Amino acid sequence: MRILNSIIIYKSIYTFFTIERKKLMNSKIFNLVMENLGEALNLPKYDEIKDSLTEQTTFEEMGITPVKFEKFQEDILETLSLKSVKIRWEGTIESVVDQLDIKYSTMFFGEIWKPTTEKYSYTGWALVDEVKKLNPKAVLDVGCGYNQFKERIPNLIGIDPYNNMSDYQVDILEYANVDEHFDVIIALGSINFNSREDIRLRLANCVKLLNKGGKMFFRVNPGIQHKKGPWVEVFAWSFEVAHEFAKEFGLELETFKQDSNERKYFVLSKPA
DSSP states (O other), X not given: OOEETTEEOOBTTBOOOOOSOOOOOOHHHHHHHHHHHHHHTOSGGGHHHHHTOOTTOBSTTTOOOHHHHHHHHHHHHHHTTOTTOOOOOOSBHHHHHHHHHHHHHHXXXXXXXXXXXXXXXXXXXXXXXXXXXXXXXXXXXXXXXXXXXXXXXXXEEEEOSSOTTXXXXXXXXXXXXXXXXXXXXXXXXXXXXXXXXXXXXXXXXXXXXXXXEEEEEEEEOSXXXXXXXXXXXXXXXXXXXXXXXXXXXXXXXXXXXXXXXXXXXXXXXXXX
């Protein structure tokens, strides 16, 4: 399956539709771009444009000299370890930040990050038995990575925008419009990035896909930065945040526990 910009090419019996709401900007990469733009626009003639920069400012209206613009690009790509990656340096700052975020996330989650499922007490292999006890007819693994649970949990579909081992290489933000609903949804570290609003959008789509009486199992990060992925923006989960989201979406927070590796484990259920 291929993803072309905002168009999802479908696979098997499922058809995916684009939706208006999209992933919000990575603030770390946005700040990096703005800092480097400040250096590229460090002459007095750029003062007016520099003072008025927003995420909607286009590179075309900045008037940066070719030499400075080339250095700006090289510095950004070197900082992000994306030297060999092609970026369309045109349009708005936001569009370029989104491109950089996608490329960086693809590199980190597709090449650098490796699963450590065996290390977790609640969200490791023990989760297989917890899910199978429910005898679900349909299970969705959101951000499945290498799709390790595929052969262990019956009726499981794994989605992940960065890993081609998934059944569907697609983000949960695009997957929310499929016809099928699920008795169980698993999200082990995948709904944990960017802003609270980005988290809310992803949870909302999971809730839409969850059958009444269904359960969602989560492993979350309380804000610990990935050492090998310094430009991944980690959202800081807590009991308070999980409780607030449960209340917002009309769910029950069944359990919230400390898991291994300083992660948190919790379960949300949807009233029958």
